[in-house]
Each structure stands twice: as C-alpha cells, then as structure tokens.
Amino acid sequence: MIATHLPVLQVAVPLIAAPVCVLLRRGDYAWVFTTVVCWGLLAIAALLLDQVMSGGTISYRLGGWAPPIGIEYRLDGVNAFVLLIIAGTAALMMPYARQSVEQEVRPERRHLFYAIFLLALTGLLGITATGDAFNIYVFLEISSLASYVLIAQGRRRRALTASYQYLIVGTIGASLILIGIGFLYAKTGTLNIADLAVRVPALGETPAVLAAFAFITVGVLIKLALFPFHVWLPNAYAYAPSMVSAFLAATATKVGAYMLLRFVFTVFGVHFAFETLPLTEILLALSLIAVLAGSLVAVFQSDLKRLLAFSSVGQIGYLGVGIGLASVTGVTGALVHVFNHALMKGGLFLAAGTIAYRLGATDLSALHGLGRRMPFTMAAVVIGGLGLVGVPITSGFVSKWYLVQAAFEEGLWPVALFVLAGSLIALAYVGRVVEAAYFRPAPPDAEPVGEAPWAMQLSTWALIGGSVYFGLHTDLTVVIAERAATVLLAGAP
Amino acid sequence: MTEHLVLRVVSKLLIPPILLFALYVQMHGDYGPGGGFQAGVIFAAGLILYGLVYGTEAVRSVAPPRLLVVLACLGVLLYAGVGVASMIGGGGFLEYGALSADATHGNHVGIIIIEIGVGVAVAAVMTIIFTVLAEWR
Numbered sequence: 173m174i175a176t177h178l179p180v181l182q183v184a185v186p187l188i189a190a191p192v193c194v195l196l197r198r199g200d201y202a203w204v205f206t207t208v209v210c211w212g213l214l215a216i217a218a219l220l221l222d223q224v225m226s227g228g229t230i231s232y233r234l235g236g237w238a239p240p241i242g243i244e245y246r247l248d249g250v251n252a253f254v255l256l257i258i259a260g261t262a263a264l265m266m267p268y269a270r271q272s273v274e275q276e277v278r279p280e281r282r283h284l285f286y287a288i289f290l291l292a293l294t295g296l297l298g299i300t301a302t303g304d305a306f307n308i309y310v311f312l313e314i315s316s317l318a319s320y321v322l323i324a325q326g327r328r329r330r331a332l333t334a335s336y337q338y339l340i341v342g343t344i345g346a347s348l349i350l351i352g353i354g355f356l357y358a359k360t361g362t363l364n365i366a367d368l369a370v371r372v373p374a375l376g377e378t379p380a381v382l383a384a385f386a387f388i389t390v391g392v393l394i395k396l397a398l399f400p401f402h403v404w405l406p407n408a409y410a411y412a413p414s415m416v417s418a419f420l421a422a423t424a425t426k427v428g429a430y431m432l433l434r435f436v437f438t439v440f441g442v443h444f445a446f447e448t449l450p451l452t453e454i455l456l457a458l459s460l461i462a463v464l465a466g467s468l469v470a471v472f473q474s475d476l477k478r479l480l481a482f483s484s485v486g487q488i489g490y491l492g493v494g495i496g497l498a499s500v501t502g503v504t505g506a507l508v509h510v511f512n513h514a515l516m517k518g519g520l521f522l523a524a525g526t527i528a529y530r531l532g533a534t535d536l537s538a539l540h541g542l543g544r545r546m547p548f549t550m551a552a553v554v555i556g557g558l559g560l561v562g563v564p565i566t567s568g569f570v571s572k573w574y575l576v577q578a579a580f581e582e583g584l585w586p587v588a589l590f591v592l593a594g595s596l597i598a599l600a601y602v603g604r605v606v607e608a609a610y611f612r613p614a615p616p617d618a619e620p621v622g623e624a625p626w627a628m629q630l631s632t633w634a635l636i637g638g639s640v641y642f643g644l645h646t647d648l649t650v651v652i653a654e655r656a657a658t659v660l661l662a663g664a665p
Numbered sequence: 666m667t668e669h670l671v672l673r674v675v676s677k678l679l680i681p682p683i684l685l686f687a688l689y690v691q692m693h694g695d696y697g698p699g700g701g702f703q704a705g706v707i708f709a710a711g712l713i714l715y716g717l718v719y720g721t722e723a724v725r726s727v728a729p730p731r732l733l734v735v736l737a738c739l740g741v742l743l744y745a746g747v748g749v750a751s752m753i754g755g756g757g758f759l760e761y762g763a764l765s766a767d768a769t770h771g772n773h774v775g776i777i778i779i780e781i782g783v784g785v786a787v788a789a790v791m792t793i794i795f796t797v798l799a800e801w802r
Contacts, residue, residue, distance in 0.1 A: 180748075180758040188745045191738035236760035 175219070179232040179245040182216045182255060183298045183311075185209060190290040199273070199282025206286045207266040210259070213297070217252070217259035224252040225652070231303070239303070240364035246303030249656035250507070254300045254430045257511055261422040261518050261635070262293055268522055268631030269415050275529055276327055276413040285325060289419070292318035296427050305353045305439070306363045308431065309346065312395070315427070316342045319420060323412040334407035341404040345394030349431075352387030355380050356439070365439060373441045377448060381440075385449065388435050396428030398455075398492050399462035402485045409481035414525020417477060421484055422518030422635075426510045429491045433503070436495070437660040446498045459492030460590045467597035471604065476524045476534040479601055480517065483560055486594060487513050490575060493587060497578045503657035504650065505574030511649050512559070512567035512639060519635030520556040523549050526624035526632060536604065541614025545621050548629055550609045552636045557602035559639045562595045567643035570650070669718070676718045683711035691784045695773065701780035705787025712788075713795045721799045730796065733789040740786025744779045751775065 174181075189209045193202045223230055224247055232245040239246075247255075269286075277285045295315025299308050320342070324335035357363055359380045360371040375381050390401075397405040405425075409417045436445045445451045466485030473479040487509070494506025526549050527542070528534050543550045559566035572591060579587040623629070642649050687708035694700030716724040748759040754771075756763025761775025 177752055177758065184745060184748060184758060188742065188749070191741045194734060194738045233757055234759060236757045236762060 175223070177232075178216050178220050178223070179230055179247055179301055180234065182213065182220065182259075183245075183294060183301055185213060185216070186290040186294040186297065190287045190294065193283055193287035193290060196283055199277075199279060199286070200270070202283035202286040203266075203270045203273070206269075206290060207263075209290065210263040210266050210293075213259040213293070214256075214263040217256040220247055221252040221256050221652070223247075224249055225655070240362050240367035243307055244303040244364055244366070245301050246366060247301060249652060249659050250433060251300045251430065253507065253652050253656055254426065254510070255297060257426060257514050258293070258296050258300065258423045261514055262419065264634045264638075265415060265419055265422075265518065265522065265631050267627045268418075268525070271625050271628055272413070272415045272525055272529060276415075277325055281325070285322070288318050288321050289416075291315075292322060292419075294318075296423050299427050300430055303365050304363050305356065305365055305368060308434075309350050309353060312346050312349065312431075315424070316346060316395075319408075319416075319424060322416040322420075323408050325413050325416065326411040327413070328411055330407070331411040334404075334411040338404040338408045341394060341401075345391045345401075348387045348391030348394070350391075352384045352389075352391060355384035355387065359384070365434065368439045369441070372439055373444060377444075381444075382449075385440055385445070389432070389451070392428060392432045392435060393458075395425075396432060396488060396491075397425055397485065398488055399458050399465060399485065402462065402466070402488070405485060406478055406481040409484065409521070410475065410478040414521065414528055417481075418518050418521035418525060421480070421521050422514040425484065425488055425491075426514055429488075429495070429506065429510055432495060433506075433660055437503075442498055442661055452496050452498055455492050455496030456584075456587060459489040459496055460587065462486060462489030462492060463590060463594035464489075464597065467594050467601065470601040471597060473601075474536055476527065476536060476539065476605065477521070479536075479605070480520050480524060483598065483601060484517055486598070487517065487560065489594070490571065490591065493591060494571075494575050494578065497575075497582055497584070497587075498661070499578050499581060500654065500657045500661055501574055501581055502578035503660055504653045505571055505578055507653035507656055508567075508574060508646075508649050509571035511653070512571050512642060515635050515639040515642065516556050516559040516566075516568060519552060519632055519639060520560075522628070522632040522635060523552045523556065526628045529628065530621045530624055536608045539605065539608040540612040541609070541618065542621075543610035545614065546623050549624055549632065552632050553609070554602075554606060555640060556636050557598075557605060559636075559643070561598045561602055565640065565643050567639045567641075567646075567649075570643055570646050574650075672718050676714050680711050680715055683714065684708060687711065687784075687788075691780065692777075694780050695776060701783025702787050704780075705784040705789075706791055708784070708788040709791030709795070712792050716795060716799060721796050724792065724796055728789075728792055730793065733793050733796075737786050737789035737793065740782045740784070740789065743782030743785070747775055747779050747782070 196202045230247040234243040273282055273285055292315050295311045295318060298311030302308055320335045320339045324332055356368060359375055360368060362368055394401040409421055463486050466482050470479050470482035473482055490509050491506045494502045524534050531538050559568035562568040562572040575591050576588045687704045690699040690707055691704035712724055751760045751763045752758055754763035761772045762768035764775050765771035
C-alpha cells in the first residue's frame, strides 16, 4: 500500500522532518534524525527508480484531485534518476556532516542548520518530482531560500555578501521563471506539465509562447549558473560551510539542468526549441565559453574551494553542450555527466572541507606538503581531479566520451575539440593542486596535522569511490540516462 | 512609550478586537474570504501592535520566543499530519475526504484542521520576525 504513496513521501518526509529537527533542540539529536531521514529518502528514491524502470511513468494525485486540474507528481526515467542523485548525495554526505557542522556552526544553531538543510532537500526533491509548472516555482523558492540561509552560515563574514548576491540573482531568476509560467498559463489555462506539453506546441509561434520561452530559459540558466549567469556561483560555493558547498555543488545546479531539460524538451518540444528557435547555437556558444573561461579562471585561483567552484562553472558548460546538441547521445551525455559530476564535485568539496577542518584554510599555499600529512584526503582530491579532467576509468571520461561522440554525430567537430581543450585546461588546474600538495615541501614552521576524522573520510571516499566505480561500470548510469534521453526527445508523454 | 497616553489607551482598546477578528477570519475561512494565513497575520498584527506600544519585552512575556518557535513547528506538523492521516485513512496525501466515512464531512474536518495549522504557524512566524528585527542591535 505504501508503495503507491512513495512519490509524495519523497517530498513530504523531509518537509515533516524539518520542523521535527527544530523541536529536537539539540544538534546531535538533529544529526542522527536527519541521517535516518536522508537514508530513508535514498531508499524511497531507489524504489521509485526501480518502479519507473520496470513499470513506466508513475502519476500521483495530490489530495486526490485528478490532473490536469489537481497537482500531479509525475515520475519518468528522467526525474526518477535525478531524485536518486539528490537523495543519494545527501545520504552519503550525512556521516561527514556531524563533525564538519560542529566545527563551523554555532551550537545553538546546529539543529536549525539541519532543519534548513532538510528544507533545501525538500525543495530540490520537490522541483524534480512534481508534474506541475507552478509547483516547480514554489519548490524552487523553498530550495533557494533555504540555500541562501545555508550559505550565510559560513565562518567568514564574506559568506553573508555571497549569500546576499545569490539571493538577488536567484530571485531574479526565479521571478523570470514565474513570469514565463504565467504567460503559459494565460495562453493555455493549464499548469500541468503533461497537459502543457500537448497544448503549447499547438499554439505555434505566438508572441506569448516566445516570451514564455525566453523568460523561462533565461531564468533556468541563471539557476543553472551557465555562463554568463554564473557570477553568483563561485562566491556562494567558496564561502559556504563545507557541507553546504558540497551539497549544493552536487545537487542545486543539477536540478537546474533538470528544469532546463523538462521545460525545453517536454513543455516546448524539441521542434520548437531547436528547429524553430536557434537554441542549439545559443546553448553551444554559451556552454563552450563556460567550459573554456570557467576552467581558465579556475587555473588562476589561489584558493582550493574557489578553484573547485570555477571548475563547476566549466563543468556546467559540459551539461549545456549535451543539452544543446539535442540528440539522444548528447542528452545521454548530459544526464550521465549530471550524475558523475555530482559524485566528483561533491567528493572534491568534501575533501576540501576536511582540509579546512584540519588546517582552517584552503589556500593553495596552505596545501604545501599536504600529500604526506593528509595522504588519504589528498589522494581523494587527486582521483576526483582526474575525474574532472576526464581520464579513463574515472566517470568523467564516460560523460565526455558521450559528449564528444554526440558532437561528431552532428558533424560538429569543433565542439568536440573545445570539449577536449576544456579537459586539458582542467589538467592545468588539477595539476596546480597536485603540485602544491605533493611537490612543494611543507613549510618548516608548519604545525603537525593529522588525517581527518574517519567519518569525514568515509563520506569523501564514498563519493570519490562512486565516481571511479561508475567509470568502470557504466551500464547502470548509461542505460538509465539513455532511456531518460529517449523519453525526453520523444517529446510529449 | 510611557508618555503616550493616547496611544496606550487606544491600542489597549484595539488589541482585543484585533485578536478576536483573527479568530473570526480563521473560522470563517471555510465559507467566505479568509483562512489560516490571513488569520495568522491579523493575530500577529495584534501582538505586533502590543510590541510597538509597550515594547518587545512585553511581547516576550506574553509569547516567549521558545514557545513561538514550538508553535511554528507544530503548525507545520499539524498541516502535514493531516496529509499523513488521510494517507492512513486510505486516500492520497492531503485527500481530506478519506478522513471520515462521509467524504464531505472529511473535507470539512480536514480543511479546518490544516487552516488552524497554517494560522498558528503564520502567527508565530510573523511575531518571531517582528521581535527579531525589533531587537536587532
């Protein structure tokens, strides 16, 4: 019986858990409770993905009201996959959270931190699970407001300005999405995505649909942080608490990519977006600039967390390339990269967080000689970094393989060249970290530091190990992503 | 504000009707304009007026911050609890009809309870926002 309620439980459980966390009043109780909830969510997400893969699309009516009038939670191969990514990274990061949060967040705020974390999780899971356009906006606001609060908890005062900057930019993005949804609602009288998918293409190229498309696409690109809308991202990721940087890097932009896929492919349709309008050219141009510029700027960063943040700007470019190519291979590549990048960047930010936990800083100059002093953590950084470069046997290779293949299929070999050039630049910035940690001697007056606590290592290695595992065993991710891509390109469900 | 006699007297006269009106809006939400959110805001407005005239310390003694936080959480849990209860009753999440053997009766009960949850949560959060901002140094 409970199996039929899984789609709503995926979103309702963290929503209910958040106020319970506040009532627990103690950070350690809240941590235990949040951990249990996150693993429960992962179990739900896995069951849902299994149901979708074996039985096809699941539709759940909220409050018993039938769609398209009532709110529907609609799960197909695409969002069930993204749900698994979000719930999975959250669950894997929980062992890490306890010590990291104890160091970075004031005691009287710890239980509130977990409550806000659960709300952010609610928002992200909600955006992904819902089949209602306005519901997407509501959950987007829930997740965004929660993320602003989480980022502002950073130890340095610059976290406040970073959070404020994200608040302004994020609110503009969400408002644009809302205006776009408003246009669609005015024209079609429906907010249900499956219903919109039937009605919007029938409207043709009316000014209202064009305006809706423009507003929604730009709004989502801001949330996705694709160049030139990435300005909020580096500061937000660099100054947030370690746990938050890792969680947002692994999930928030991925949900942005999901929204782009859902609106462009399902609601507006491939024909409208890519044949009537030149979305391919626009996305490819922006994405390739993102790949090159983001990675180049990363090379010149002096702080590990900022370096990783700019690398994220570049990696988001790869997602844009895959989506822009609008072929089954391209979208498969993008979806696989969503998964792989969540593992790699999540793991790397966790590793950066353990360095901050021990050293109190993540400057590259503070990393000198760290290869000897924190061997496990630095090994994780190196493996994760090789994944960003796209070295074979890491999962980064798999996603880039599909992207390059998709570019060749379309005869766009310059795109493939740009993707490979991005990898070379990634080698440069990963090389700088390796050089600092392994080839520079520790300063003689350096205080002795030990390896990070095992719980923090566990989370870091779970994500980094996952990125290697899914680089070797590609069948799981690629099969799911390929099916999802086929569903998306087929258009209206 | 000890010297503003007119303000003190007028606000003392106004606050009870404001709180009463909030309860009216809360209960009337089923049949006419109103509902939990509006009622919560009106109720909080009564407390905020009290705070503006008599100081935030006075509000603290009426509604201690810890109590407000608990109430805000309980409001949300009441709302979500109705959703869970309707699932246990054999319906979908927030399908109020499943709360009772008679679907119409279930709808009435469900809506009244969730609106009370909304009202409590909104009133508590509004008051918290006021006291936090008013005491900001």
